[in-house]
Amino acid sequence: MSFDLHLIVESLPVMMMGLGITIKLLIISGVLGLVLAIFLLLMRISGKWYLNFPAQMYIYVFRGTPILVQIFIVYYGLPQFEVVRDSVFWPILREPTGCAILALSLNTGAYVSEILRGGVLGVSKGLLEAGSALGMSAYHKFVYITAPIATRLALPAYSNDVISLLKSTALASTITIADMTGIARTIVADTYAPYEIFISLAIVYLIFTFGIQKLFGLIERYLGRYTIREQPHE
Amino acid sequence: MNDSTNKTLITMEGVTKFFGPFQALKNINLKVRKGEKIVVCGPSGSGKSTLIRCINRLEKHNEGQILIDGKELTDQVKDINAVRREVGMVFQSFNLFPHMTILKNLMLAQQLVRKISKTEAKDTAIKYLERVKIPEQAEKYPIQLSGGQQQRVAIARALCMKPKIMLFDEPTSALDPEMINEVLEVMVDLAKEGMTMICVTHEMGFARSVADRVIFMDMGEIIEEAPPKEFFNNPQNTRTRNFLSQILSH
Numbered sequence: 001m002s003f004d005l006h007l008i009v010e011s012l013p014v015m016m017m018g019l020g021i022t023i024k025l026l027i028i029s030g031v032l033g034l035v036l037a038i039f040l041l042l043m044r045i046s047g048k049w050y051l052n053f054p055a056q057m058y059i060y061v062f063r064g065t066p067i068l069v070q071i072f073i074v075y076y077g078l079p080q081f082e083v084v085r086d087s088v089f090w091p092i093l094r095e096p097t098g099c100a101i102l103a104l105s106l107n108t109g110a111y112v113s114e115i116l117r118g119g120v121l122g123v124s125k126g127l128l129e130a131g132s133a134l135g136m137s138a139y140h141k142f143v144y145i146t147a148p149i150a151t152r153l154a155l156p157a158y159s160n161d162v163i164s165l166l167k168s169t170a171l172a173s174t175i176t177i178a179d180m181t182g183i184a185r186t187i188v189a190d191t192y193a194p195y196e197i198f199i200s201l202a203i204v205y206l207i208f209t210f211g212i213q214k215l216f217g218l219i220e221r222y223l224g225r226y227t228i229r230e231q232p233h234e
Numbered sequence: 235m236n237d238s239t240n241k242t243l244i245t246m247e248g249v250t251k252f253f254g255p256f257q258a259l260k261n262i263n264l265k266v267r268k269g270e271k272i273v274v275c276g277p278s279g280s281g282k283s284t285l286i287r288c289i290n291r292l293e294k295h296n297e298g299q300i301l302i303d304g305k306e307l308t309d310q311v312k313d314i315n316a317v318r319r320e321v322g323m324v325f326q327s328f329n330l331f332p333h334m335t336i337l338k339n340l341m342l343a344q345q346l347v348r349k350i351s352k353t354e355a356k357d358t359a360i361k362y363l364e365r366v367k368i369p370e371q372a373e374k375y376p377i378q379l380s381g382g383q384q385q386r387v388a389i390a391r392a393l394c395m396k397p398k399i400m401l402f403d404e405p406t407s408a409l410d411p412e413m414i415n416e417v418l419e420v421m422v423d424l425a426k427e428g429m430t431m432i433c434v435t436h437e438m439g440f441a442r443s444v445a446d447r448v449i450f451m452d453m454g455e456i457i458e459e460a461p462p463k464e465f466f467n468n469p470q471n472t473r474t475r476n477f478l479s480q481i482l483s484h
């Protein structure tokens with residue numbers, strides 16, 4: 001088997017035309033998923049069963065089913081309902097991109113809420129007692145003690161989830177979206193050179209992942225500055 | 235110090251506390267007047283922490299009545315936070331907010347709870363850092379300080395709220411021996427200034443020199459309560475005697 005370097009050089013720029021869509025899917029679903037995750041988290045830790053229980057069910061369903069199936073249900077399933085077609089969301093859900101973003105957000109929200117909850121559970125009880133002893137309200141304790149510490153604790157797991165989300169965006173190509181993977185599949189269909197094309201595609205994802213890891217590494221260093229004993233500049 | 239005209243700041247009457255079926259406090263009766271210093275001692279698990287944690291409602295008592303400066307501790311959130319503002323607490327494990335500088339640790343509750351302006355909160359913070367003799371650490375994070383320094387910061391943080399009562403739960407027992415004195419010195423100073431204090435501690439030297447009364451607890455009960463001289467020289471209860479011989483022997 002020969003490895004056609006020329007083909008890679010030619011097709012890489014074409015694949016990169018899908019980079020914009022991949023980034024769009026990643027960022028919009030990432031942000032919406034995070035917002036959803038925070039809501040789910042607050043429901044989970046509310047201490048009220050009628051908030052906790054639905055959130056738990058939601059998380060169970062979305063973590064317990066394949067994301068590809070979720071994308072298919074949103075894309076093929078939702079338009080069958082008249083209420084959906086008549087709703088204000090129709091212009092978004094009519095587009096495959098809208099469907100992919102919805103499915104990815106719903107899915108990542110379920111995972112991230114559990115990651116955040118892990119962070120919240122990791123905040124030492126003594127700190128909250130110290131807050132109580134100073135007369136701080138539950139709201140103030142959450143905002144000034146729990147949230148910042150939980151954020152730092154959750155960050156490593158969260159960065160993993162962002163990388164997972166990046167890889168999940170490739171599934172959008174199954175519903176006709178021309179993201180990097182979608183374009184790669186088209187090129188393969190034209191050239192019959194799956195080996196070269198998919199390997200170069202994989203390398204592009206690797207570089208992307210590397211960038212995400214570096215970015216989160218920087219944020220982790222910043223948020224973790226108070227966990228380091230030595231002061232280099234004194 | 236035992237001036238009977240001083241008003242009663244803490245009243246506990248018939249207080250009980252259960253953890254599930256386990257009774258951690260049994261019929262606790264205690265009155266503390268303004269300016270009094272009480273030392274609480276007793277074996278591990280005797281209910282010392284539970285007792286002082288009931289005073290600022292970190293634990294909810296089950297029966298009986300607790301009055302702090304005339305206000306009864308109930309389930310009303312507003313009232314509890316109002317009481318907690320007046321009651322400072324120092325923990326064995328310091329519990330400084332690790333993600334904030336020392337200065338921020340001291341300013342946070344002043345601003346949020348006392349609604350004091352930033353500049354005023356900062357002035358107060360620096361003033362109390364000077365009183366616990368570590369103003370130069372203001373911009374550091376808690377982890378960069380020694381245990382003794384952290385505990386002094388924790389005391390300063392409580393004092394910034396201008397409490398009427400200070401509770402100490404074994405403030406020196408997590409410290410290396412060479413750091414115990416720097417914390418005790420701060421506590422002695424505080425006592426001299428007339429602060430009302432309840433200290434759970436096994437530092438008997440501190441008890442002798444500072445306490446108005448020493449309370450001995452065992453199995454959730456107050457077994458003995460006496461001025462330090464009587465308490466150490468002539469303990470009435472056998473359990474107190476056994477306990478004292480144990481901790482004074484080393």
Ligand SMILES: Nc1ncnc2c1ncn2[C@@H]1O[C@H](COP(=O)(O)OP(=O)(O)OP(=O)(O)O)[C@@H](O)[C@H]1O
Binds near residue numbers: 279281283285
């Ligand atoms: N949250 C809790 N749940 C169940 N049991 C508890 C709880 N807190 C305390 N206890 C029990 O209540 C009893 C009294 O505990 P407490 O912490 O008041 O003892 P202590 O006198 O402070 O002991 P130590 O010297 O070890 O700090 C112990 O038997 C302890 O196991």
Ligand SMILES: [Mg+2]
Binds near residue numbers: 282283403
């Ligand atoms: Mg204790």
